[in-house]
Amino acid sequence: MYSIFISTTNIEWTIPASLLTTLTTPSNPSNPSSTTPPPLTTLPQTTILTPLDLKITSTPTATTLLTHPRTRKYTAEAVTTAFCKRASLAQQLTHCLTETFFPSVLARAKALDNHMAQTGEPIGPLHGLPISLKDSFNPADTNAALVDILLSAGAVLYAKTNIPQTMMTCDSVNNVFGRVLNPHGGNLTAGGSSGGEGALLALRGSILGVGTDVAGSIRVPGLCCGVVGFKPSAGRVPYGGVAGSGRSGMVGGIPVVAGPMGHCVGDMEVWLRAVLGGRPEEGDAGVVGFPWQEVQEVGDGRLRVGLYVEDASRPLHPNMRRTMKAAVGRLEGAGHTVVDITEQVPSMAEANAIAGRLFSMDPDRTAAKHIERGGEPPIDSLAITYTVGESLPEPSLGELYDLNVRKQGIMDRMRRVWLDNALDVIIAPGYQSCAVPHDTYGMPVYTAFWSLVDYPACVLPFGKANAELDRAELRDVVYEPAYKPEEVEGAPCHVQLVGRRMKDELLMQHAKIVEAVLRE
Amino acid sequence: MYSIFISTTNIEWTIPASLLTTLTTPSNPSNPSSTTPPPLTTLPQTTILTPLDLKITSTPTATTLLTHPRTRKYTAEAVTTAFCKRASLAQQLTHCLTETFFPSVLARAKALDNHMAQTGEPIGPLHGLPISLKDSFNPADTNAALVDILLSAGAVLYAKTNIPQTMMTCDSVNNVFGRVLNPHGGNLTAGGSSGGEGALLALRGSILGVGTDVAGSIRVPGLCCGVVGFKPSAGRVPYGGVAGSGRSGMVGGIPVVAGPMGHCVGDMEVWLRAVLGGRPEEGDAGVVGFPWQEVQEVGDGRLRVGLYVEDASRPLHPNMRRTMKAAVGRLEGAGHTVVDITEQVPSMAEANAIAGRLFSMDPDRTAAKHIERGGEPPIDSLAITYTVGESLPEPSLGELYDLNVRKQGIMDRMRRVWLDNALDVIIAPGYQSCAVPHDTYGMPVYTAFWSLVDYPACVLPFGKANAELDRAELRDVVYEPAYKPEEVEGAPCHVQLVGRRMKDELLMQHAKIVEAVLRE
Known part of the structure; x- marks a missing residue:
């Protein structure tokens, strides 16, 4: 259990007011000014971060960093200090945090260093690695099951990250901690509901984070903020002890799953191996409890990639249309086979309607009633999720x-699509656009579909919105939300990769192959 | 797909009427005569079974028999013929069958023999093995997913077995195929809902069968008929395509699982290995799809066995009380440690009430309405399950x-009990008695509990009711149903072994150890 510190930054890590002027939230968040604020990804030049802090927090991946506590290049204390400081800066720029545990985790980091000095061995596969957690991971009375596993693996859990009111929208805003800003443009949504994770990772205030996803809540902030997000299959990663906003005991809908967010697929694997190696079934009766399955199949490394182009209800914006074409071109150029499966996949709009209605299967309207009873204003984007104060059927x-019968029908059809096409992996958009202006994201149709069928899915950043290049992809269609090239210029684009249910390990291996192609 | 033959026996396999006189059902099945009919386990001495048929069908286990088609000691045709004939006799004695596929499977057996002759190789791990199936496995339009796997593995599926009206009682009776009689005493229930399997196996008209279980439907007929029954964890064995009696899409209750029944734990393993090796996830989107997990843990072979003695609502009859004490004595004598966990386990009566109410979560009362609309009389034992024609809350x-919240609480508590006691396996009664007279079984409290928490569970025959020996265990308690030693004399007793959720492989290894101790 953690002691909780309400203040989220140490006083000596406060950014001077003069440097913060250009970074404030637009005055009316639901109607952002058309003047795009400057990208926040470049941290202000303060003296708060030492050269060592900058070097540590600029380490490309957690995998790289993890070798250091063992070789003693960096101590766990130095690594933890650096990320605590950089997270503190990120918070001041984007409101990405809700709680920090800086003093207690620095003590833990020292203890880890002592253990290493005395035994020469790490205490686990995540020894000394700072990991940020979405706010919903309970430290109230008892740790969530996943928290205990991460601690046993040696992780340093130093901060919790901001979320939307109710967690059921793609804009991470609430009346307590404010709105998470997107480091790639303060007018853009950071995504949600794990939006604080997305912003913190993009600013490298974290090197590996944990979100949860029921319709896209890991993948949406991942793709909005230009980081990697992996939604595992339900039942592999423990969710026990995580706070939810809905009614207790709701069942038969779409299960919420916890998963990693970070900077490369390899880091997703490091995280999942550690979690599955931590006997998760001992802490959570809802976990199936199979250990990491080593992938046997290798073949010649050439993948059969199923391409899902778009759902007619959500035409791809020019930025994502160009991005998907570019990704397919790269894959084919590298010798992989891409087969268009779009016409065979069930309607995502229809699946989304099923998912939306499944989310509303709470006769008590628990989350909406919490808002009403608390007397607090609902956030704007919640309009797509709940009709607060209105009586529904x-x-x-x-x-x-x-x-459920309709959901099973969709799952059966996807199973056939997969087998009939002998697929290794599916490539699809995670959203019809890059990040869009605040409160315009709408229903996350392209991520919710894979939640409904419970397929593991991963978003990878790839390319950026570029009005000049994107112009060629403009079509005479109704874009939803509106396509505003000037507002999204330079925002990261992405691809989504999808594997078969419970075959998370296989998806990771295939995603690493695709990642290598896209990063060439 | 199978062609269906309505007649369930070939005319030349008809038992002469003179030999059937003592074997008829009591005239009023719901009020059996106190005169116990003779046990049916000894087949009438007809010339229908040749010495070779008798030798083949007396092979102790499927594992032993499986070696023969490879070494050509017996051809698949000879094996299939023998079991078709013996199943036909069993049907005439106990009404255990609903459909047979004798001509078509004999053709299949010949084809298997030809394959073996030409290639020297079996077509799969179940090459030439006759397997019987509970009636609910669809051959109507398409095969159930499990049927396709068994066929690919080389099994010969020759007969389907009788079940109760609706499958939701422990007496296998219906208005079409009649009542399954227990081979150990025609006055006793064969159990249900896989009652036909139990009777067929006990008469060795089958060497390996497949049932389904949602509250005990594999284990109850197993323990009533003196055979082994294994209920796997939900999600490992495909259930897709199996006919159910309830409403489509019901979710959040207790999943029905298919599993094997037979003569030893090793045969359960042969079956489960074959099924998990058949890529079950390709035929059923509801399967988790992890292959057989080789058991690493061996230790010194000494088990920590959790003993669950009884639930106060269902005091053990003297026969099962003596049986459980004997089993514990054997285990301790063999060097295993037995720890009494009874007081730590949640109330089985309460869990049973939850399970019972979960089964009734169909606002359409689908099964009861089928009976009402069909105008057929409900079978007597259904009174414990449905209130036909009455309006319920x-x-x-x-x-x-x-x-569901209450169910999760019970699952969490069982998880703690298991870990706190560092258990390898639990031993518990599967019922408070051996088989009891027709229509008196009542709620299957001791099996439904493990269905509610989704733990794999296995019943093994052990000992027999013996009025003289049992007398010492008579207590001044209210037995439910009434304890009638003269009615159950000689009926097989049993133990139930329970493993952790999804750790079916581990339970099988531990059950083999216990089985060896009990058979010494």
């Missing part, structure tokens, strides 16, 4: 079962 | 979620 058992 | 979403 009462959900029923019969409707839940009917929705 | 309408189940609701809120109640489903509340039940």
Whole structure:
């Protein structure tokens, strides 16, 4: 258990007011000014971060950093200090944090260093690695099961990250901690619901974070903020003890899953190996408890990639249309086979309607009532999720079962699509655009689909919105939300990679191959 | 797909009427005569079975038999013929079958023999092995996913077995195929809902069968008929395509699981290895799809066995009380450690109430309405399950979620009990008695509990009811159902062994150790 510090930054890590002027939230967040604030990814030049802090926090991947506590290049204390400081700066720029545990984790880091000095051995596969956690991971009375596993593996859990009111929207805003800004443009959503993670990672205030995802809440902030996000299959990573906003005992819908966010697929693997190696079934009766499955299949390394182009209800914006074409071109150029499966995949709009109705199968409207009873204003983007204060048709058992029959039908069809095309992996957009202006994201159709069928899915950053290049992809269609090239210029684009249910290890191996191609 | 033959026996395999006189069902099945019919386990001495048929069908285990088609000691045709004939006799004695596929499977057996002759190789791990299937495995339009796997593995699926009306009771009776009689006493229930499998196996008309279990439907007929029954964890064995009696899309209750029944734990393993090796996830989106997990842990072979003695609501009858004490004595004598966990385990009566209410979470009362609309009389034992023709309180979403919260609480507590006691396996009764007279079984409290928490569980026959020996265990308690030693004399007793969720492989290894101790 952690002691909780309400203040989220140490006083000596405060950015001088003069340097913060250009970084404030637009005055009306739901109607952002058309003047795009400057990207926040370059930290202000203060003396708060020492050269060592900068060097440590600029380490490209957690995998690289993890070798250091063992070789003693950096102590756990130095690594932890550097990330605590940089997270503190990131918080001041983007409101990405909710709680920090800086003094207690510095003590833990020292203890880890002592252990290493005395035994020459790490205490686990994540020895000395700072890991940030979405706010919903409980430190209130007892640790969430996943927290205990990460601690046993040697992680240093130093900060918790901001989320939307109720967690059921793609804009991470609430009345307590404010709005998470996107480091790639203060007018853009950081995504949600793990939006604080996305912003913190993009600013390298974290090197590996943990989010949760029920319709895209890991992948949406990942793709908005230009970082990697991996949504595992349900039942592999423990979710026990994580706070939810909905009714207790809701069942038959789409399970929420916890998963990693970071800077490369290899880091996702390091994290998942550590979690699956931590006997997660001992802390959470809902976990299936199979250890990491070593991937046997290698073949010649040439993948059969199923290409899902778009759903007619959400035409790809020019930036993502160009990005997807570029990704396919790279893959084919590298000798992989790309097969278009778009027409065979069930309607994502219809699947999204099923998912949306499954989310509303709470006759008590628990989350909406929390807002009403608390007397706090609902955040703007919640309009897509809950109709606060309005009476809706009462959900029923019969409707839940009917929705489940339709969901099973979609799962059966996807199983056939996969087998009929002998796929290794699917490539698809994670959203119809790069990050869009605040409160315009809408329903996350391209991520919710894979949540409904419970397929593991991963977003990788790839390319950037570029109005000049993107112009060639402009079509005479109704874009939703509106396509505003000047607002999104330079924002990171992405691809989404999808594997088969429970075959998370295989997806990771395939995603590493695709990542290497896209990063060439 | 199979062609279906309505007649369940070939005319030349008909038992002469003179030999059947003592084997008929009691005239009023719901009120059996106190005169116990003779045990049916000894087949009538007809000339229908040749010495070779008798030798083949007396092979102790499927594992032993499986070696023969390879070494050509017996051809698949000879093996199939022998089991078709013996199943036909069993049907005439106990009404254990619903459909047979004798001509088509004999053709299949010949084809398997030809394959072996030409290639020297079996087509799969179950090459030439006759396997019987519970009636609910669809051959109507398409095969159930499990059927396709068994066929690919080389099995010969020759007969389907009788079940109760709706499958939701422990007496396998219906208005089409009649009542399955228990080979150990025609006055006793064969158990249900896989009652036909139990009777067929006990008469060695099958060497390996497949049942389904949602509250005990594999284990109850197993323990009533003196055979082994293994209920796997949900999600490992495909259930897709199996006919259910309930509403489509019901979710959040207790999943039905398919599993093997037979003569030893090793045969359960042969079956499960074959199924998990058949890529079950390709045929059923509901399967988790992890292959057989080789058991690493061996230790010194000494087990820590958790003993669950009894639930106060269902005191053990003297026969099972003596049996459990004897089993514990054997285990301790063999050097295993037995720890009494009874007081730590949640109330089975309460868990049973939760399970019972979960089964009734169908607002359409689908199974009961099928009976009403068909105008057929409900079978007597259904009174414990459905209140046919009566209006019950309408189940609701809120109640489903509340039940789920309570179920999760029980699962969490069982997880703690297992870890706190560092258990390898649990030994418990599968029922408070051996098989009891028709229509008196009542709620299967001791099996439904492990279904609710989704732990794999296995029943093994051990000992027999013996009024003289059992007398010492008579207590001044209210037995439910009534204890009638003269009615159950000589019926097989049993133990139930329980493993952790999804750790079916580990339970099988531990069950083999216990089985060896009990068979010494």
